[in-house]
Amino acid sequence: MSVHIGVEEEFHVVEEESRLLVPRADTLLEGLPGRTFTTELQQSAVESNSAVHTTLDDLYADLTGTRRRLDSAARERGLAVAAAGTVPLARASAQHPTDDFRYQHMVDEYQTVADEQLICGAQVHVDMPDRDLAVRVMCEVSPWLHVLLALSASSPFWLGADTGYASWRTMLWQRWPTAGPIGCYANAAEYDEAVQDLISSKVISDPGMIYYDIRPSAHQQTLELRICDACPRVETVVLIAGLYRALVTQARERLQEPDAPGCQGRHEWLRAAGWRAARSGLEESLIIPDTRRAAPAEQVVRSLLARVRPTLEADGDWKTVQELAEQALADGSAAHRMRRTAEDEGLAACVDLVTAETRGERRTGRRPAAGAAGG
Template sequence: MDVESGHLVPRAHELLGRTDRPGFTGELQQSVVESNSGVHDTLDGLWKDLASSRRRLDTAATALGLAVVAAGTVPLADVASQHVTADPRYRRMADDYRRLSDEQLICSAQIHVDVPDRDTAVRAMCLVSPWLPPLLALSASSPFWLGSDTGYASWRSMLWQRWPTAGPAGCHRDAADYDRSLAELIRSGVISDAGMIYHDIRPSAHQSTLELRICDACPRVETVALVAGLFRALVHQARERLERADGPLCDGRHDWLRAATWRAARSGLEGHLVDPVTRRAAPAPAVLTGMLARLRPALEATGDWESVHALLEEALAVGTAAHRLRRATRTDDLLAGVDLMAAETRGERRTPRPAARSRRPAARPDTLGAHPHADRSAAATPSS
């Protein structure tokens, strides 16, 4: 984003030109940079990798009068149709999806976890899916859109749901069944390739992994590590259940998941979630602590119990990035919120300042084993 105005700007190409490119690439919109970690089997290794790559990106941005923010949305942005990256696939998407691609000013955190084969990925996907809304709640970082408070903790997920293949993945018997469903979608002409399967979770098309896609990009690297640890434990637990199973493990009823995802997007950690066990409303801390207890054996098996336990306690204590961003804007203004998100992305910890700032955006309303890897973070945005 531009430092002076606080607005998202289409300068990813310039930013990428100042980085040593491995690990960074462009995206559909020229205001977004994708950052990819290496493969790690410890959360500490993942944390260090992401923190280092964000520092590198921030250094390159600073030289251009920019800063980077890893968040689902940023408070100040303008929708335009001419800022699509010059790539044939992206150009086709812009032509086919029009306003959807114009408003793709959003970013997510995506985590891959190793699985032995594609059949396991598809079967585990069904068992893991009910637990994805709590992970979205943990990551929620997008309460503002185009200068206004949406009332949601994750407005990114609401924008994302408009794509034709977004949302819950559903259940499939095996990889062949899943691939037939995918092929039907491609033949329909609604999507052009397997990369446009935008379900909340999916088997990777290129790696032997199960990929989590429901989460907002997270300003704090600690949140990415927490989500990665929980997701790996969910996959580990699902694999164990599949190995022991002598019959169906899922009733195939995932129609409630879209509603549960909406609930998580609306309230984050600051309201109620749909408990995946009872399928009834329950306070978010109760759902997350219950999830942690359920996953303890898997977390101990992966060596993540102590780290994830401590990270979850902290997350419940400080609230979501959406909560912290709102608090900063109430205390000061939208630019203070932008500064906070940029600082957290760099690895700093800040609290909102009590005094109002003098600079404000012009003509804008003041209300925007198993190896977890890959942080699709947000891009060019300003900091004071």
């Protein structure tokens, strides 16, 4: 039977008329069930939590239903929601921390890093039988995580300007002291000791502030993928979830073998591979983990598909994941679609594209701009 998976998605709150990012999450959450939707550090974002599933079809149905409920609540309030790493039209004044002691402490401690946390991601949880295995699996799957980042890349704009990156969210995220590639640990006790050292040093205040690309969940028996941008298309989230589960499943099986490999000490090139994926998404080159050499993104994605195909076939996921991957390669990253729309029609149209894709539409045109003008 397939391993259980779950997804957390973060969404930007946008004013429907102006297309500007606005700190109105509290208003939006008033009309939504607390068991599914919750706050984030900044009031310009909300988070949804899926149920636990074994099939990608069920996950897809869950996520699309959640997005419909969120979109309906937003429209009633003159708002829209955007699943993307960053939104094109935002002002620094959009910062408005959620009234929560922990969040307020983070703002006081980290200052501009927290103030500019106007970013959204998608996290995937895969069930693990124990934390020792979860910690060992992290090291095994880390070389391929940058490919999942490239598939998710959806943040080319920051405060109205084109950054030149496919995932500027990654660059912003890595300013936190516990973000980026994670080290390798022999077991859970060694990992937990490292986390406690960070807390004791007052670099972070609690285990929930471990923001590495992958981590054992602080409150569930899962291994959590954290490297990805939020994705406008729900199909991209399902694709990433399927690939990630297959990577984790393969690693679990490999580590149970008598001659299981140990850590090869790859932190420096993992960070470089992540930077490459954030810079170019699916539109240029990525790093092949086996050779640590650059290759066209399409080739690297297909290498990952070939690697996990036996597991995907065993779980009945191969056809779905293959079709979604081929569609992603044909259409290009969300960052590419956003940039193309902005170049042709302006930033307001780019926001319209993202909000439309978030609610499940496939929009090619744009409505007349109102309020904030794009360029």
